[in-house]
Amino acid sequence: MNLKIAVLPGDGIGPEVIAQAKKALYAIGEVYNHEFVFEEALMGAIAIDKTGNPLPEQTLNLCLNTDAVLFGAIGDPKYDNNPNAKVRPEQGLLKLRKELGLFANIRPIKPYKSLIDASPLKREIIDGADFTIFRELTGGAYFGAKTLNEEGTHASDLCEYSEEEITRIAHLAFKSAQNRRKKLTMVDKANVLETSRLWRKVVQKVSLNYPDVALDFLFVDNAAMQLILNPKQFDVILTENLFGDILSDEASVITGSIGLLASASLGEKNALFEPIHGSYPQAKGKNIANPIASILSAAMLLEHFGLFKEANVIYQAVEKAIEYKVVTIDLKPDSKFGTNEVGEFVSNFI
Amino acid sequence: MNLKIAVLPGDGIGPEVIAQAKKALYAIGEVYNHEFVFEEALMGAIAIDKTGNPLPEQTLNLCLNTDAVLFGAIGDPKYDNNPNAKVRPEQGLLKLRKELGLFANIRPIKPYKSLIDASPLKREIIDGADFTIFRELTGGAYFGAKTLNEEGTHASDLCEYSEEEITRIAHLAFKSAQNRRKKLTMVDKANVLETSRLWRKVVQKVSLNYPDVALDFLFVDNAAMQLILNPKQFDVILTENLFGDILSDEASVITGSIGLLASASLGEKNALFEPIHGSYPQAKGKNIANPIASILSAAMLLEHFGLFKEANVIYQAVEKAIEYKVVTIDLKPDSKFGTNEVGEFVSNFI
Ligand SMILES: CC(C)[C@H](C(=O)O)[C@@H](O)C(=O)O
Ligand SMILES: CC(C)[C@H](C(=O)O)[C@@H](O)C(=O)O
Numbered sequence: 001m002n003l004k005i006a007v008l009p010g011d012g013i014g015p016e017v018i019a020q021a022k023k024a025l026y027a028i029g030e031v032y033n034h035e036f037v038f039e040e041a042l043m044g045a046i047a048i049d050k051t052g053n054p055l056p057e058q059t060l061n062l063c064l065n066t067d068a069v070l071f072g073a074i075g076d077p078k079y080d081n082n083p084n085a086k087v088r089p090e091q092g093l094l095k096l097r098k099e100l101g102l103f104a105n106i107r108p109i110k111p112y113k114s115l116i117d118a119s120p121l122k123r124e125i126i127d128g129a130d131f132t133i134f135r136e137l138t139g140g141a142y143f144g145a146k147t148l149n150e151e152g153t154h155a156s157d158l159c160e161y162s163e164e165e166i167t168r169i170a171h172l173a174f175k176s177a178q179n180r181r182k183k184l185t186m187v188d189k190a191n192v193l194e195t196s197r198l199w200r201k202v203v204q205k206v207s208l209n210y211p212d213v214a215l216d217f218l219f220v221d222n223a224a225m226q227l228i229l230n231p232k233q234f235d236v237i238l239t240e241n242l243f244g245d246i247l248s249d250e251a252s253v254i255t256g257s258i259g260l261l262a263s264a265s266l267g268e269k270n271a272l273f274e275p276i277h278g279s280y281p282q283a284k285g286k287n288i289a290n291p292i293a294s295i296l297s298a299a300m301l302l303e304h305f306g307l308f309k310e311a312n313v314i315y316q317a318v319e320k321a322i323e324y325k326v327v328t329i330d331l332k333p334d335s336k337f338g339t340n341e342v343g344e345f346v347s348n349f350i
Numbered sequence: 351m352n353l354k355i356a357v358l359p360g361d362g363i364g365p366e367v368i369a370q371a372k373k374a375l376y377a378i379g380e381v382y383n384h385e386f387v388f389e390e391a392l393m394g395a396i397a398i399d400k401t402g403n404p405l406p407e408q409t410l411n412l413c414l415n416t417d418a419v420l421f422g423a424i425g426d427p428k429y430d431n432n433p434n435a436k437v438r439p440e441q442g443l444l445k446l447r448k449e450l451g452l453f454a455n456i457r458p459i460k461p462y463k464s465l466i467d468a469s470p471l472k473r474e475i476i477d478g479a480d481f482t483i484f485r486e487l488t489g490g491a492y493f494g495a496k497t498l499n500e501e502g503t504h505a506s507d508l509c510e511y512s513e514e515e516i517t518r519i520a521h522l523a524f525k526s527a528q529n530r531r532k533k534l535t536m537v538d539k540a541n542v543l544e545t546s547r548l549w550r551k552v553v554q555k556v557s558l559n560y561p562d563v564a565l566d567f568l569f570v571d572n573a574a575m576q577l578i579l580n581p582k583q584f585d586v587i588l589t590e591n592l593f594g595d596i597l598s599d600e601a602s603v604i605t606g607s608i609g610l611l612a613s614a615s616l617g618e619k620n621a622l623f624e625p626i627h628g629s630y631p632q633a634k635g636k637n638i639a640n641p642i643a644s645i646l647s648a649a650m651l652l653e654h655f656g657l658f659k660e661a662n663v664i665y666q667a668v669e670k671a672i673e674y675k676v677v678t679i680d681l682k683p684d685s686k687f688g689t690n691e692v693g694e695f696v697s698n699f700i
Binding site: 075079080081084088090094120121122125141142144146147148152153154155156157158159160161162163164189190191192193194195197198200201204217220221222224225227228229230242243245246247248249250252253258278 | 425429430431434438440444470471472475491492494496497498502503504505506507508509510511512513514539540541542543544545547548550551554567570571572574575577578579580592593595596597598599600602603608628
């Protein structure tokens with residue numbers, strides 16, 4: 001197979017971890033005879049520094065015209081505590097999601113057997129947990145109108161959803177549930193929010209097409225609790241953008257480290273793959289960031305193009321790395337292995 | 351002291367647990383010579399059933415003219431999955447919060463030594479955790495304009511905040527931090543939301559009055575993770591309405607049961623005390639609901655009126671109940687004690 005892949009390393013630890021994902025893909029390409037052509041481009045704080053724009057035209061055009069995008073991380077503390085910053089790195093990512101129409105962000109959560117004790121949660125709570133979060137990615141408060149009055153004393157964010165936006169991701173989530181344990185949990189705040197009530201209504205309607213999938217509902221406050229109390233109850237979780245952002249970071253503790261979690265963002269035509277961790281600026285350049293989430297994002301990319309055997313080899317390589325404790329310090333505080341070593345191990349295994 | 355207390359048992363398990371809180375207050379009144387006059391009123395689903403209104407005029411007037419409100423729980427599943435319901439129980443509570451101006455909801459989180467193993471989190475993660483969440487309670491998406499178009503295909507919720515709304519709760523939170531370990535963590539999503547950027551700006555401004563308090567910031571997704579990874583890092587958490595709703599339910603797992611957590615909602619003139627758990631309809635009438643959160647809400651009420659000695663007796667009684675395992679099944683699955691027995695134990699101890 002020939003694939004043209006846009007690579008956006010982004011900020012902080014992005015470049016280091018993405019380098020390891022590329023290494024794994026190169027190895028797969030050699031062994032299985034695929035041609036992966038990578039083209040790098042700027043996005044985020046680094047793009048602002050170099051061009052003034054967090055998502056330069058050129059980057060966007062590249063992403064629109066490739067088979068897939070592999071993305072690292074975004075964000076820089078110098079923008080975070082400056083409420084007056086006019087451009088922000090995150091705008092680049094949000095604009096890219098919107099322009100590529102990446103409405104579904106899919107985040108699988110499943111602890112590795114050999115890492116179960118790395119979680120702050122007790123073994124019996126998480127052993128056997130296995131669920132996927134479907135987070136809507138191009139709507140809600142992320143993209144609604146924002147206001148700030150002239151005096152800078154009053155601000156607003158609008159959260160909006162349409163039936164169409166809910167329907168399309170609901171179908172994906174139900175289909176995924178059909179291939180899993182046939183349970184879908186819709187998370188919302190329908191006792192307070194109008195948009196949540198629309199979600200509930202539309203999801204009930206879509207569910208009629210999937211009579212073999214059991215549908216239930218949880219309020220987001222309760223869901224935040226249930227994820228920790230009893231994560232095994234979940235199969236597929238479907239939720240709106242901001243709730244999905246919060247719950248999927250929370251759910252990462254089940255696996256012991258957010259450095260293990262990959263995600264796929266899908267649209268009608270385009271697809272982007274990224275680790276769910278952020279830019280982790282404190283770790284930048286220190287060779288301590290966990291590259292596994294990025295490497296697994298590459299595996300999700302392969303799956304997306306039907307290369308299941310190849311993806312599986314990456315999954316196995318990662319499992320071996322974890323089993324042999326070739327891991328970064330987030331998983332083993334006294335580890336002597338760094339970002340590069342873990343990436344090397346994985347690509348050598350392939 | 352003479353106190354007139356409005357009692358709103360509400361829905362589900364509300365009446366059962368509130369009965370135990372009243373019992374504790376009666377006992378305190380007798381032993382310490384205070385006169386607590388209780389007046390009961392309707393709110394929630396039960397008020398809709400009886401009057402068509404989740405917050406009848408009479409209830410509101412009573413609450414406006416008492417020293418404090420003791421509230422149970424609200425909500426009934428028959429409204430939750432009906433997106434077309436015109437009146438909802440929760441509207442009663444939201445309206446009450448607004449009308450009484452209860453802008454600050456204060457939720458202390460601290461595990462009981464003897465219950466540390468009841469948490470899904472490992473002992474070493476939670477032992478020593480002790481923090482308080484300040485949740486803004488009368489603004490944000492809970493109260494902004496809501497729309498649903500005529501076809502029922504498009505909905506919106508507006509999240510709004512003003513400098514004034516942020517300033518008043520920020521002062522309370524900083525003052526609390528001054529009396530604690532002098533650390534305040536502001537939780538927001540300033541990399542995406544305009545309202546969060548306003549929060550950040552205003553809180554930075556307010557912080558100048560509290561140079562002895564260390565201020566830091568966390569994005570809400572990261573906060574949802576940090577609460578579980580390392581809850582001991584927190585002292586006072588300050589956040590907006592919806593984030594506070596989610597994070598405080600999540601934080602309840604640290605204590606082993608949401609049935610242990612009380613809250614105070616304060617305004618300029620009024621105060622309301624309530625357990626943070628919901629109406630838990632499945633448990634209604636079964637004498638299995640944990641009354642401790644309600645009893646502790648009563649203790650927070652006493653503290654609010656300066657009755658620290660009396661509040662302390664309740665805290666001690668609750669600790670004894672937990673130590674002697676006179677607890678409900680959420681804390682000890684094979685317990686033979688129910689709501690009443692736990693309540694009896696506590697009031698007898700007083
Ligand atoms: C960087 C930020 C804008 C982003 C988000 O909130 O979507 C991140 O937290 C994520 O989850 O991908
Ligand atoms: C019942 C509901 C409206 C309420 C809220 O979301 O505020 C509850 O969850 C709470 O936390 O007090």
